[in-house]
Amino acid sequence: MVSNYYMPTRILFGCGSLEKLHEQELPGKKCLIVTSAGQSVIKYGYLAKLENELKKANVEYVIFNKILANPIKDHVMEGAELAKKEKCDFILGLGGGSSLDSSKCIAFMATHDGDYWDYVCGGTGKCQPAKNKPLPIVAITTTAGTGTESDPWAVITHDNQKIGFGYDGTFPFLSIVDPNLMKTVPKMLTAFQGFDALFHSTEGYININANHMSDLYAVKAIELVKKNLPTAINDGNNEKAREYVALANTLSGFVETTSGCTSEHSMEHALSAYYPALEHGAGLIMVSKEYYTVIAKSGVRNERMIEMAKVLGKTDANDAMDFVDALCVLQKECGVDNLKMSDYGIKEDDLPKMAQNAMDAMGGLFEVDPYKFTVEEVLEVLKKSYK
Numbered sequence: 228m229v230s231n232y233y234m235p236t237r238i239l240f241g242c243g244s245l246e247k248l249h250e251q252e253l254p255g256k257k258c259l260i261v262t263s264a265g266q267s268v269i270k271y272g273y274l275a276k277l278e279n280e281l282k283k284a285n286v287e288y289v290i291f292n293k294i295l296a297n298p299i300k301d302h303v304m305e306g307a308e309l310a311k312k313e314k315c316d317f318i319l320g321l322g323g324g325s326s327l328d329s330s331k332c333i334a335f336m337a338t339h340d341g342d343y344w345d346y347v348c349g350g351t352g353k354c355q356p357a358k359n360k361p362l363p364i365v366a367i368t369t370t371a372g373t374g375t376e377s378d379p380w381a382v383i384t385h386d387n388q389k390i391g392f393g394y395d396g397t398f399p400f401l402s403i404v405d406p407n408l409m410k411t412v413p414k415m416l417t418a419f420q421g422f423d424a425l426f427h428s429t430e431g432y433i434n435i436n437a438n439h440m441s442d443l444y445a446v447k448a449i450e451l452v453k454k455n456l457p458t459a460i461n462d463g464n465n466e467k468a469r470e471y472v473a474l475a476n477t478l479s480g481f482v483e484t485t486s487g488c489t490s491e492h493s494m495e496h497a498l499s500a501y502y503p504a505l506e507h508g509a510g511l512i513m514v515s516k517e518y519y520t521v522i523a524k525s526g527v528r529n530e531r532m533i534e535m536a537k538v539l540g541k542t543d544a545n546d547a548m549d550f551v552d553a554l555c556v557l558q559k560e561c562g563v564d565n566l567k568m569s570d571y572g573i574k575e576d577d578l579p580k581m582a583q584n585a586m587d588a589m590g591g592l593f594e595v596d597p598y599k600f601t602v603e604e605v606l607e608v609l610k611k612s613y614k
Contacts, residue, residue, distance in 0.1 A: 228439060230439060230440045231485075232440050232485060233484070234377070234398075235398050235400075236377060236401065236402050237251075237400070238401075238404060238477065239402070239404070240404045240473075240474070240477065241404075242405060242407045242470065244404065245280065245367065245403055245405045245407070246276070248277070248280040248281075248367075248403060249281075249284040251284075253284055253317070254317045254365070254400050255316030255317040255362075255363065256287065257286065257287040257288065257314065257316055257317075258281070258287075258315055258317045258318060258319045258365070259290075259291055259309060259313065259315040259317075260291065260319050260321055261291050261294060261306055261318060262321045263295070263322045263323070263325060264292060267369070268321055268322060271411045273369060277319075277321055288319070289310075291333075293306075294322070294325050294326045294329045295325065296503070296504075297503040297505075297507070298326075298328060298382075298384065299383065300384070300385035303333055304342070304343055306336075307336035307343075310333060310334075310337040315362070316363075317334075319365040319367065320366045321367045322367075322369050322370075323370035323420070324372055324507075327366045327373070327375045327376060327381075327399075328380075329381070329383070330364055330366065331379070331380075331392075331397040331399075332397075334361040334362040334364045334397070335361040335396070339358060339359055341355075343383070347383075348390075348392075348591070349390045349587075349588050349589055349590065350390055350587055351388065352390060357394060357396060361396050363400040364399045364400055366399040366402040366403070367403045367405070367408075368408070368476075369408040369409060369412075370476075371420055371424060371459075371473045371475070372421065372423040372424055372476060373420075373423060373427075373476070374424060374476050374478075375480060376399060376402035376403075376404060377477050377478075377483075377484065378393070378480040379393035379394060379484065381393055382496070384499075384500050387500045387501055388500060388584070388588040389496035389497070389500035389588065389589075390496070390588050391488075404476075404477055406469040409473060410464050410466075410469060413463075414460050414562075415562075415563075417456075417463065417472075418456070418508070418563050419506045419507070419509045421459065421475075421561070422511060422512050422561070422563065423508040424472070425452045425456075425479075426491060426492070426511050426515065427488060428444070428445040428452075428475075428479045429445070429449060430487075430488045430489040431479075431483065431486035431488065432445040432449070432531055432535060433531055433532070433597050434486045434487050434488070434595050434596075435595050436486050438486065440485045441485035444478045444479070444485065445478075445479075445482045445486070446538055447475075448475040448478040449539065451474055451475035452472065453539050453557060455467075455472050455475070456475075457561055487592075487595055488595075489596045490585065490589075490592045490593045490596045491515065491518045491519075492511070492592055493585040494582075494605060494608060494609065495511045496585065496588065496589050497581040497585040497589075498510045498514075498568070498573065500581075501577060501580075501584070502572060502573050504571055505571045505573070509563070509571075512558060512566055513566050513567075513568055513614075514612045515558075516551060516554065516555060516612070517607075517611040518608055519550060519554060520551050521604065522598055523547035523548045523550060523551055524547075524548070525598045527598050528547065529546075532547035532548075533545060533546065533547060533549060535550045536549035539554065540556070541556075566614075567614040568613050573613075575610070578609045578613065579606055582602055582605040582609055585605055586605065
């Protein structure tokens with residue numbers, strides 16, 4: 228019964244929460260809005276609503292709208308320089324996990340010298356310690372996938388290395404989770420994002436650092452995804468389903484904070500580091516069956532795998548492989564059971580270098596796995612996952 232719990236973020240949750248932004252005590256009078264290079268936040272009016280809220284709050288703003296689906300270091304550096312030049316006193320992320328992750332890193336680099344990769348641990352990062360307090364971060368999520376609104380973590384790619392970064396200083400000051408902003412997410416992206424939230428929770432549940440606090444959040448998040456993701460995919464305007472998937476996502480961020488991911492994420496990061504068109508959630512789905520099969524057959528987390536199988540609806544589960552079966556059923560229900568790496572241009576010949584990349588860039592997640600993978604076993608997972 229040992230855990231270390233710290234959650235400093237104020238979270239406004241529920242439909243219409245964005246309209247309450249101007250009522251909040253914001254951390255400054257001028258912000259850098261960090262959002263994607265796509266047009267969805269403009270097309271659906273989310274940016275206009277945000278601008279209206281900031282005007283009501285008498286907050287000035289500058290917009291940085293270059294963030295890619297798999298965000299890169301160069302944009303972190305460019306955004307940080309703009310924040311410094313404009314003398315912004317906080318960073319506001321609007322969008323999905325990519326925009327919010329970038330916001331955290333921009334907030335960090337706005338108060339630090341050198342290169343962002345100087346502070347990243349893993350791969351070619353220099354793992355230098357933080358020297359200053361980052362600018363405060365406000366996170367407004369328009370997707371239900373990464374849980375980054377309720378954890379300190381951010382993932383950025385540089386030189387074919389996709390690596391997580393974060394510490395207590397990169398928790399958001401304020402997060403807004405408004406399911407109304409998620410109703411326009413297309414079916415497949417809803418599915419990919421929902422499975423990302425699911426895997427944050429399933430990985431956190433089998434992580435060797437799992438504890439009674441992370442277990443509470445993980446089990447509930449898994450249950451909410453099982454019961455509501457298929458509906459959210461098939462009826463995007465179903466407010467209740469969107470709300471519950473959004474809640475699962477926020478809870479999965481709590482899991483990330485109190486427990487953490489495992490090497491399933493390292494394996495996916497290697498795929499999308501080389502092939503950035505691959506959606507993170509899609510990559511996780513692709514490797515999940517073979518990854519969890521290794522865990523199940525190893526016997527290292529039998530009780531927890533059985534418990535997760537029951538939460539996913541297999542109430543008579545009595546074997547770790549029952550979780551794998553239940554997971555495959557859910558993927559079929561959500562229409563993502565036949566995703567192919569080859570559809571994203573991934574070549575089977577590239578799998579050995581990606582297996583090694585998973586170990587080199589995000590090796591820390593292998594250390595918290597309940598089963599100790601070798602690079603040969605990682606390659607075997609990728610090969611069996613390849614279509």
